[in-house]
Amino acid sequence: MASQTEAAVRPTTKKEKTTINPLKSNVVVGSLLPVTLIIIWEMASRGGFVEPHLLPAPTTVLEEVITMAQEGELWGHIWITLYRVFAGFLLGTGAAILLGAATGYIKIVERVLDPMLQALRAIPSLAWVPLFILWLGIGETSKITLVAVGVFFPVYLNLTSGIQGVDRKLIEVGRMYHFTALQQIKRIILPASLPSFLVGLRSGLSLGWMFVVAAELLGASEGLGYLMVFGQNTSAPELVIASILLFAIFGKITDEILKRIQTRTLKWQDNMENAS
Amino acid sequence: MLAVEKVSRIFQGGKAGFKNVNLSLEKGEVVGVLGTSGCGKSTLLRVLSGLDENFEGEIKTEANDPNQAFGMMFQEPRLMPWLNVWENIVFGTGKKDKKQEAFELMKTVGLEGFENHYPKDLSGGMAQRAAIARSLLIRPEILLLDEPFSALDAFTKMQLQDLLLDIFEKHQTTTLLVTHDIDEALYLCDRVIIMRGQPGRIESQITVEAKRPRKRGDSYLAELKQDVLKELDFTKE
Incomplete structure (x- = not known):
């Protein structure tokens, strides 16, 4: 039944399907399940099977988003959240590159630094919030710092293990050419640890999104996370769902950007994805 | 060209490595080192190439630039997977003026047209060809080959092996070839050194008088092979 409705609702994609092989297009295959679920949800709401004050129909959520966008208030929230994520991401990645490279290359730094960082990693993200607010105030600094903490650990861990996992056999090739330490790093260790580093960036980014929600839920007057709290307090589930949706969309977009960079820079890798 | 005097490298409590090796190579000479596994022949190459510095004894070369004394080719191609064939071949030169020479070498090893391929797209033989070109580009005084073809099909x-013969002919490269393939050693080398024991010692030397290129089925080589097997204790009475 659901698939019948789908065919009726989306005649245009149906046409596309015939021109580009539908089973090979990831977009089409990937959207099948969510689209079906949304249609079921919409029908359930219209039919009165779910309470609208708990779960409003997708169209209601969409209307809410469009109204907010037209009134202009939405952009400010999106902008500030994006700003926090990116600033935190850059800060966290920068710190992770410095410390991760140092622990990866230099044995003594690893022995001094790594145990402490591993211990800090065990602290749940939300536990930082009160401390950061106390230290840095409730302004942007504390939120960006929290995001940076979230981004830091995955990037740091992946970079360190990437560097330590570089094939000794390749390093020996460099030694045969009497490379200096700097040349070894630049020409062998860095490119060889790039795959692991990029994996770290992607999981760092997703943690960054998670931490920005935490930061905004707990003390913000702007941002998508604040919008969720506001929706909760004013009993407006469409606002909460709309925020979740926007988080999903921006999270997906930013991850897709990193993923494209990853595939492009790692096309030399001999793995399943590059198999032709 | 190369003089190795009383060089020892022993590890694992005296059970591995090699002991008291004396060896000298003339310019342009191709010398093979044969031995059963564990006799320290690969370790010998690692010591000569400078990858293993914990040895006793003396190694002398006539090379002006010690950085260019040795070029090494490993059992595996060891190409950088993130570089294409061309970039891999010029890897380690750093200089741009080697371009013409690199191109020539690429032609010699038969990789023309594969410049832009990544190592993952190469067959084992092609990857090893690229590795040969890479190790020759720096024009080493002495080329060290560590079982270079042992992972390839017959x-x-x-x-x-024929490609190597061409290269010996063309460049007059002094070469030390470690192998466990007796036919390969007899086919390629002027002189074959046989190592035995744990730690390994030089047991004996066989000079191959025949001129290169030799025939693979040569009866003279077959006789020499019999001698080598006897030295290695593999013949049954």
């Missing part, structure tokens, strides 16, 4: 192996 036919590719023969092709690459």
Whole structure:
């Protein structure tokens, strides 16, 4: 039944399907399940099977988003959240590159630094919030710092293990050419640890999104996370769902950007994805 | 060209490595080192190439630039997977003026047209060809080959052995070839050194008088092979 409705609702994609092989297009295959679920949800709401004050129909959520966008208030929230994520991401990645490279290359730094960082990693993200607010105030600094903490650990861990996992056999090739330490790093260790580093960036980014929600839920007057709290307090589930949706969309977009960079820079890798 | 005097490298409590090795190579000479596994022949190459610095004894070369004294080719191609064939071949030169020479070498090893391929797209033989070109580009005084073809199939192996012969002819490279393939050693080398024991010692030397290129089925080589097997204790009475 659901698939019948789908065919009726989306005649245009149906046409596309015939021109580009539908089973090979990831977009089409990937959207099948969510689209079906949304249609079921919409029908359930219209039919009165779910309470609208708990779960409003997708169209209601969409209307809410469009109204907010037209009134202009939405952009400010999106902008500030994006700003926090990116600033935190850059800060966290920068710190992770410095410390991760140092622990990866230099044995003594690893022995001094790594145990402490591993211990800090065990602290749940939300536990930082009160401390950061106390230290840095409730302004942007504390939120960006929290995001940076979230981004830091995955990037740091992946970079360190990437560097330590570089094939000794390749390093020996460099030694045969009497490379200096700097040349070894630049020409062998860095490119060889790039795959692991990029994996770290992607999981760092997703943690960054998670931490920005935490930061905004707990003390913000702007941002998508604040919008969720506001929706909760004013009993407006469409606002909460709309925020979740926007988080999903921006999270997906930013991850897709990193993923494209990853595939492009790692096309030399001999793995399943590059198999032709 | 190369003089190795009383060089020892022993590890694992005296059970591995080699002991008291004396060896000298003339310019342009191709010398093979044969031995059963564990006799320290690969370790010998690692010591000569400078990858293993914990040895006793003396190694002398006539090379002006010690950085260019040795070029090493490993059992595996060891190409950088993130570089294409061309970039891999010029890897380690750093200079741009080697371009013409690199191109020539690429032609010699038969990789023309594969410049832009990544190592993942190469067959084992092609990857090893690229590795040969890479190790020759720096024009080492002495080329060290560590079982370079042991991972390849029989036919590719023969092709690459002939390629090496061409290169010896063309560049007059002084070469030390470590192998466990007796036929390969007799086919390629002027002189074959046989190592035995744990830690390994030089047991004996066999000079191959026949001129290169030799025939693979040569009866003279077959006789020498019998001698080598006897030295290695593999013949049954």
